[in-house]
Amino acid sequence: MSEMEKTQKAPKAQVKKNDQVLVMAGRNRGVKSRVLRVMPGEGRAVVEHVNMIKRHTRQNPQKGVQGGILEREGTIHLSNVKVICPECGEPTRVGRTRLEDGKGMRVCKKCNAKF
Ligand SMILES: [Zn+2]
Numbered sequence: 001m002s003e004m005e006k007t008q009k010a011p012k013a014q015v016k017k018n019d020q021v022l023v024m025a026g027r028n029r030g031v032k033s034r035v036l037r038v039m040p041g042e043g044r045a046v047v048e049h050v051n052m053i054k055r056h057t058r059q060n061p062q063k064g065v066q067g068g069i070l071e072r073e074g075t076i077h078l079s080n081v082k083v084i085c086p087e088c089g090e091p092t093r094v095g096r097t098r099l100e101d102g103k104g105m106r107v108c109k110k111c112n113a114k115f
Helices: 003-007
Strands: 018-022 032-041 044-047 050-055 068-073 076-077 080-082 096-099 104-106
Touching: 018 044
Parallel strands: none
Antiparallel strands: 018 032, 018 080, 032 044, 044 076, 050 068, 096 104
């Protein structure tokens, strides 16, 4: 990441790639799944098998693309997912803390586990 990007203010996302999350809203409300991608700038994330959208694709033999309907994950707003604590397994709010070596960690508000 360049210095420019570092100084730009993107809200710190509490959710990270590969987190287990609970979906709080939308069609997949109540589903627990894994975060595939986080877009902090947009405040959105892609969660596995959540918010599936159908995309109609045209056949393109040169690129080896088969035509038809492709299902892909759409994005979901970060406020609509809750991180599931890897320690206590509960959907929780997360705080932040900094270890002595300066490494940032997240803290489960329920069991105080750092992760
Ligand atoms: Zn916990």
